[in-house]
Amino acid sequence: MPEIIDLKRPGLERGAREVLGEHLRQPAWFLTLLGLMTLVLYSGTLSFEFIWDDWPQIVNNPIIRNWSQLPRAFGSDLWYHVARHQIYYRPLFVVWSMLNYTLFRLKPWGWHLGAILLHIAASGSVFWLARKLTLEYWTAAAAALIFALHPVHIEPVAWISAASDTMVALFVALAFAAFLNGREHTRRHRFFWSVASLLFVACALLTKEMAVTFSLLVGIYAWLCPAEKKSWGPRLMGAVREALPFALLTFTYVLLRVHALHHVTGQTDQGRCIADVFRTLPMVMAFYLKKLLLPAGLTGLYYTPYISHFTIRHVLEPALALAACAIGLWYWNRRQGHSTVAFAGLWILVCLVPALYLRNFGDGDFVRDRYVCLSSIGFSILVAVAFRNLPSVQRISARTVQAAAVLTLCSGYIVASLSQQVYWANDLLVLTRGQALYPGNPYTMLGLAAEYSSRGANDEAIRLTEEVARQHPEYGNVPLALAESYIRAGKLEQGRAWLDQVLATGGDYASSETGMAALIGLYGRLGDFDRAFSYCDAVMAKEPELYTALYNCGNVHLMKGEYRQAEDLLGRAIAVNPDSAEPKYYFGRALIGEGKPGEAGTYLRAAVKEDSSVWTYHYWLGWALEQGGNVDAARSEYQTALQLNQGSSEARARLASLTTR
Numbered sequence: 001m002p003e004i005i006d007l008k009r010p011g012l013e014r015g016a017r018e019v020l021g022e023h024l025r026q027p028a029w030f031l032t033l034l035g036l037m038t039l040v041l042y043s044g045t046l047s048f049e050f051i052w053d054d055w056p057q058i059v060n061n062p063i064i065r066n067w068s069q070l071p072r073a074f075g076s077d078l079w080y081h082v083a084r085h086q087i088y089y090r091p092l093f094v095v096w097s098m099l100n101y102t103l104f105r106l107k108p109w110g111w112h113l114g115a116i117l118l119h120i121a122a123s124g125s126v127f128w129l130a131r132k133l134t135l136e137y138w139t140a141a142a143a144a145l146i147f148a149l150h151p152v153h154i155e156p157v158a159w160i161s162a163a164s165d166t167m168v169a170l171f172v173a174l175a176f177a178a179f180l181n182g183r184e185h186t187r188r189h190r191f192f193w194s195v196a197s198l199l200f201v202a203c204a205l206l207t208k209e210m211a212v213t214f215s216l217l218v219g220i221y222a223w224l225c226p227a228e229k230k231s232w233g234p235r236l237m238g239a240v241r242e243a244l245p246f247a248l249l250t251f252t253y254v255l256l257r258v259h260a261l262h263h264v265t266g267q268t269d270q271g272r273c274i275a276d277v278f279r280t281l282p283m284v285m286a287f288y289l290k291k292l293l294l295p296a297g298l299t300g301l302y303y304t305p306y307i308s309h310f311t312i313r314h315v316l317e318p319a320l321a322l323a324a325c326a327i328g329l330w331y332w333n334r335r336q337g338h339s340t341v342a343f344a345g346l347w348i349l350v351c352l353v354p355a356l357y358l359r360n361f362g363d364g365d366f367v368r369d370r371y372v373c374l375s376s377i378g379f380s381i382l383v384a385v386a387f388r389n390l391p392s393v394q395r396i397s398a399r400t401v402q403a404a405a406v407l408t409l410c411s412g413y414i415v416a417s418l419s420q421q422v423y424w425a426n427d428l429l430v431l432t433r434g435q436a437l438y439p440g441n442p443y444t445m446l447g448l449a450a451e452y453s454s455r456g457a458n459d460e461a462i463r464l465t466e467e468v469a470r471q472h473p474e475y476g477n478v479p480l481a482l483a484e485s486y487i488r489a490g491k492l493e494q495g496r497a498w499l500d501q502v503l504a505t506g507g508d509y510a511s512s513e514t515g516m517a518a519l520i521g522l523y524g525r526l527g528d529f530d531r532a533f534s535y536c537d538a539v540m541a542k543e544p545e546l547y548t549a550l551y552n553c554g555n556v557h558l559m560k561g562e563y564r565q566a567e568d569l570l571g572r573a574i575a576v577n578p579d580s581a582e583p584k585y586y587f588g589r590a591l592i593g594e595g596k597p598g599e600a601g602t603y604l605r606a607a608v609k610e611d612s613s614v615w616t617y618h619y620w621l622g623w624a625l626e627q628g629g630n631v632d633a634a635r636s637e638y639q640t641a642l643q644l645n646q647g648s649s650e651a652r653a654r655l656a657s658l659t660t661r
Contacts (some may be wrong), residue, residue, distance in 0.1 A: 030141055031124050034120070034145060035120045035123075037148065037149070038148045041414060042158070043116075045158045046109045046112050046113060046116075048424060048425045049427075050106075050160070051159065051430055052430060054160050057097070057161045058161070059106060059547055062543050063076075063094060064097040064100075069098075070095070070098070073091045073095060074206075077261055078090045088209075089260055090164055090206070090209075091260075092207045093163070093208065096114070096163070096167065105579065106577050106578070106579050112160060115157050118167055119148070119156070121170050123145075125170050127143070130143040130384070133343070136388070138388070139385060142388070143380045143384035146380040146383050146384060146409065146410065146413075147376060147377060147380040150292075150380065151413055151421075152298070152372060152373075153369075153373060155300055162370040165208060165210070167208070172200075172204045172214060173377060174200045175201045178200060180221075181193045182196075183227065197246075198249055201214050201250075209354055210355070210374050212254075212354060216350050217347065219239045219243035220239075221343055222239035222243065224342055279309075279315050280358060281356060283304065284356065284358065284367055285356070286322055288371075288375070292348075295413070296420075301431070301434025301438060302368070303364045303441035303444070333345075336385075340385060343378075345378065346378075347378030349375075351378065352371065352374075355368075364441060365443065388402060428455075431447045431448040431451055432448065445467065445468045446475075446477055449464040449468075453484065453485050454488075458489035458490075461485045462485045465481045466482070469482065479501045480509065482498040483498035483499040488525070492526055492527075496526055499522060513543045514548060516535045516538055517535075517539055520539070521555065523556075524555060529556060532553075547576045547577050550570070550572045550576065551569075551582065554570035554583070554587075555586055557569065558570075558593070563594045566593075567587065567591065567594070570583050570587040570590060574587060581610035584604070584607040584610065585614075585617055588601070588603035588604035588607065592620065597625075597628045598628050604620055604621040612640075615642075615644035615645035615648060618641040618644065619641040622654065623654070634654075635658050638654045639651075642655065
């Protein structure tokens with residue numbers, strides 16, 4: 001009789017583990033598994049919408065829609081069309097956006113897929129970097145796994161506009177790994193790897209400003225790990241010599257940036273003294289450290305205002321916590337006998353330096369998860385090294401203890417990420433999450449007010465906006481928010497008064513392309529068509545394919561009864577943003593105005609297909625169907641409109657008319 005094989009026998013279990021270990025020991029297998037885990041973890045974001053800055057940076061960005069605009073991407077500010085005081089020079093991120101637009105147009109799932117793939121690539125680059133830092137295979141694998149799954153990366157993965165932070169982390173990790181690879185080779189191959197490292201650094205600099213500290217990282221590493229043991233003087237000169245090419249490249253980047261942004265009227269928060277900055281810095285740095293250690297309560301809308309006077313809780317305690325961490329890392333590094341711990345700890349600090357220039361931010365707007373993306377590489381390496389040093393426990397081997405620690409941590413990361421990434425699905429969720437965690441944030445309150453206003457909850461929008469005006473009278477966006485809230489609510493005189501105040505205070509709002517486009521819509525609602533059309537002429541002369549300008553100008557012509565002009569502009573808006581319901585709806589309304597119910601029904605039906613939750617879409621589709629003689633279909637649409645808005649007297653009247661007929 002053949003022997004019955006017991007699959008639970010220890011020998012077979014060990015054999016399966018050995019086979020799995022042998023496969024994962026191969027980088028190709030490990031990185032494939034790492035990529036699949038990351039893709040599954042963030043697969044839910046594929047259903048997320050464009051949110052927050054995605055609208056001006058993607059939907060309303062004329063540059064990304066045509067590759068002929070590529071030179072312009074390298075010669076202008078990322079947000080040139082939004083406000084003249086912005087200082088974001090990120091041409092390579094614009095190129096990435098152009099590629100996404102070419103592949104996916106304005107379908108959010110494609111852009112979200114691109115952000116996930118960037119994060120997978122960055123995680124793989126962390127593995128290579130860790131190996132080049134002489135970490136053994138499984139420690140490097142743990143570092144890459146921790147980086148891939150850490151919830152602090154939800155923001156740059158789930159929010160498309162923050163993907164630049166993932167890109168810069170990818171390029172910096174590749175650049176430093178290439179630099180280390182060049183150090184290992186003879187002169188013949190060293191030149192190739194040095195050039196590769198410089199190219200990666202150039203890509204990082206052209207992606208986001210966080211890469212400006214790269215030469216400092218090189219100098220620190222060359223000091224900690226000199227090619228030859230020397231006294232401090234030659235050792236310092238050697239570190240400077242290795243960092244110099246990267247410093248010169250950074251200086252070249254600064255010159256290019258100054259040339260590209262010559263028109264920018266740089267703006268920083270000058271309303272606070274330097275003492276406020278120094279009192280606030282420990283709190284900000286400790287806040288980042290806390291989010292790395294305990295990634296709970298994550299949001300894109302933290303509120304961390306200036307510390308205006310010394311307190312134990314807000315100044316002394318964070319400073320002592322940071323000092324304790326520094327001492328602990330120093331002691332740990334001494335015990336290790338090599339400089340990996342020291343370098344990884346300094347990596348965290350050095351890569352965070354650009355985000356610690358607090359005067360470049362508004363009061364309270366100091367902390368964002370995305371700013372720590374690059375620093376988290378050093379954190380991931382530190383945690384992996386710490387786990388590698390865990391000892392055995394009773395009869396459990398050290399290797400088993402270490403593997404269990406990594407799996408436990410990563411399991412916690414997965415749970416924390418899945419439970420918190422959902423808050424990035426749409427604008428309303430982002431804002432309500434921020435309001436729940438930091439209710440005093442004026443930016444969140446105004447954003448939430450605008451969201452309520454767009455959904456028809458005008459009274460709540462006005463209440464929130466007025467509350468910000470009372471609590472934060474110094475906040476510059478309040479007059480505009482009040483103007484928008486009152487006008488949307490139909491309180492036109494109050495809205496006009498606040499709008500006049502906005503324009504009287506100056507600033508670059510009325511001169512920026514998106515600002516003028518917004519004014520077109522506001523003046524159209526006020527019935528001031530002449531002024532609305534003057535802004536139409538001005539913005540079209542600068543950016544004839546700006547989506548919001550086309551959309552708002554088309555709507556103003558529709559309000560005035562100029563249907564042919566409305567059709568032309570709204571048709572161009574549809575071409576720019578073919579997946580949006582709003583321009584199709586208003587285009588259908590324009591066709592109804594011209595007496596073309598059949599054609600109108602096509603566009604109104606498309607609008608309903610894009611978004612079936614808007615009662616007016618169903619109402620006007622019913623109107624078009626009724627005019628075309630399709631009474632039964634019209635009745636169905638009127639009934640749906642009435643279900644969505646039970647207070648609609650228009651839908652009720654049309655239904656009654658059809659019943660009578």
